[in-house]
Amino acid sequence: MAKQPDDQRLELLQGTLDMLILRTLQWGPHHGHGIGQAIRARSDALLKVETGSLYPALHRLVKRGWLKAEWGVSEAHQRARYYRLTPAGKAQLLREQDRWSQLVDAIGRVMNPEPAGKE
């Protein structure tokens, strides 16, 4: 895993962390550290999730009923909280994914307009 210099790192867009967490957990339950690492790895270390935002976000999602938390034992033989998607969480992920692709599409059209007269 190549280390990215700090200035190339991207700030997370507001409101996207929840979606990223839900997406990460689609592959199965994980603990907080693992989720952070997974997001970082999948974004080729471009996205770095601050623990100060990650944990409150996890708890917020549990409170909303989209995640379920259970105590387990981690690879470090430590008590760790494992988070798992609930059915409501899965539905929410689908909604967020839809919204996200619409947003990307819309922003893309604004930023890179197709040549006029093509349609």
Next chain:
Amino acid sequence: MRPHDDDLDDEIRGHLAISIKERIERGEDPASARLAALKEFGNLTLTRDSMRRVWRYGWLDAAEALGRDLRFALRALLRVRGLAATVVVTLALGIGANAAIFSVVRGVLLRPLVNRDEDRLIYIRQSAPGIGAENMKFSMPEIGDIESRATTVAAFGDFSTVDFALTGLGIEPRMVKAGVVNGSFFDVMGLRPVLGRLLNAKDDGKDAEGAAVLTYRFWTTALNSDPTVVGKTIRLGVRSATVVGVLEPSVPYPTDTEIIANVVTSPHHLGATMVTSRTHRMTDLFGRLAPGATVEAARAELTAAYAGVVRAHPEAYSPRANVELKISRLRDQIAAPARTILLVLLAAASVVFVIACSNVANLILARSVRREGELAVRAALGAGPGALRRTLLAESLVLCTAGAVLGVVLARPLVAVVAQFAARFSVRALEVTVDTSVLWVGAALAIVAAVLLAYVPRLPSPQAPAGLGLASGVRITPGTNRRLRIFATTQIAFSFVLLAGAAMLLTTLVAMQTAKTGFDMRRVVAFDVPSAATGVGIGDVDFYQEATRRIGGLPGVEGVALSMFVPWRDAGSFGPGIQFAVDGYRPADGEENPRARFRVVSPRFFAVVGVPLVAGRDFTDEDRRGSELVAIVSQSVAQRLFPNGEALNRHMWWTDPYFGGKPVPRRIVGVVADVDDESIVRGPSMAIYQPVRQIGVAGRLFVRASGDPYAVVPAVRRTIHDISADQPVERAATLEDIRADVLSPDRLNAFVVAGFAGIALLIAVVGVAGVLAFSVSARTREFGVRLAIGSAPRHLLARVLSEGVVIAAIGVAAGAVGGFALAGAASKVFEHVQLPGALPMASAAAVLIAAAVGASLIPAARASRVDVMQALRSE
């Protein structure tokens, strides 16, 4: 679901452990791996706090914000101390008065009695509205009839009051009030002894031993809680009894007595009149509901049974009396006399609260107008309406809490005063103490006030042109001005209601106090010299004869006489009058014989008390047993029953069965002026007097003094004790003081309501003055312009004054309309609602208008002295 704080720590620790392990696996040494992991994590505490905050409830955040607002409000209010103090004191008056009166209302009307299962205790009474008798009580045959027909009442207890001369127990001989009860009385009442035992079925009937229970009050006050009192023998008049126990503290009803004894102690209770006469009514009846029976069921059953009794004995129930049976819970019966006055007080207190609130609303409104700039800035900086409202709420909360605290402090002494006042109507008020209910009421009122006050000021609206509020200087919008005036008018209106009420009570009181009574009020002292001590008999008359002879010779005594009745003090003790007939008068068909008050007096009585003889002669010492039976009638008897009022030498006789079956004619030898010795408000006064030496006993001594009437009291007492050491001599007082004493509940009513009215007036004056002062200070520029274009200062003065008068006049009109509506509504709930006459109404209005003019003077003067140049430059 909410994770524990330890779990949050565990989760963070788990994260660090994994992070460190990964770093070590990548080849870092443990110490630097640990440091790097911690560094990467960032601020541990901050993270944990934000995790915890996720789980926190929304209201906690709101509470925190409110806390901030409260601190801010406190600082802001400390800058306007004068205003804050006025608001706090005004609220404290309103809250304190309400809290105090509510505790008394709760204590007297709502709190349960100490009696076991007190909600199953009922009080049964017989009333005769036709002859004005609210509570006729029962005769023993009536009680027997009702008892034998009742199934909804498990047991009955009866109670009648007699006076005994009590000797024994090592205290001075004294007259005591005693309850005479049947064997089941205490069981029905559900009371317990604190010492010994109470009376039971074995003490009932004429063959039992004499037994008496001491009441707690008598035991603790007269006997210093003597623990050895049980088993001692006491003499009660002619009989003796053993003290068997002491009753627990309980509400004394119907009479506050010193002892409660069984039937054998009272010869009267064993006599034929008591046992067989259906119209000899002197007993109160209590009942305990049978299991499962309700008060309504008992009422239905007993009323039906009673109707049967009335039908079976038409001779004992005249159709005109219109008798009926009334059944109520004992608790309600005891509280009933105090209910109206307490509810009136509660209403007066709530009116004061409304006035206080609207006054405070005024002050707050005026302040918020001055703050409009500040609020506009805050709104411009992004404070939403909620946040602004919260700022205002915090401020009024601080004010109201302070008001409530001070109010509760004020309420403590007030409770004592009001309880003492209410004790004149219901004995239950004596046990009222300050309790936590005062706090609850105070807190509730404060919250109500705070919320109301926070919604008084208008918020700067987002649509309003922003520049207006941000500009310096104070401008009053027409809306605010209208609100200020409405609040001031409200205060005047409510004050008017209170003032008119107080004025009405005061005029009634003055009328009653100054009314002519027909007696010589100042120079005559009345004594209770009860005859029961020496028994009843002709020997008694000799005792009185001797006593009057010796007292007549004392220095400072102008005259001495006997009677059976002290005006007003003994009112009601002989019922609603006794039926009689006279020569030549025949009642119209369907009408009963006339009723007259029966009075026994000695020779010279009329001269001593100052009642003039209109015709004929006074009684003399020759009018004694064995000589011709004679009577003196009051003027109204003579005028109503005899042609041309010529009553002399005609005959009268009692027709009431109480005097035996055979009519005994008495020749009328004199006519005296009318006096009403029963009621304070002078009414019709048909009275028939008979000479003491033809009847037997009198028991009331009247002494006419030449100087200070109370100076002769010790000599009189000594003289009587010289003749008979055991003879009680009690309650010496001039007629004037006796009447004042009887009047004192009315006086207290008037004073308490006048007190409330005074507070209300004070608050209203502050309110009107405040509104005008504020309106003047905000219109300095307008006045400056007016002066500059030639308005005379006195025109401005008149203008402001007339504004004050207009507020007051509208308030008075609204108060009058509202007051009449209120009285109309109240008359549906209460029986005796009086409307104030024209004079009290006019004087209340005059006081209010005068107060409004007074309150407007200072602001008006300031308006007329506005400096033109300064006013025009001020903006």
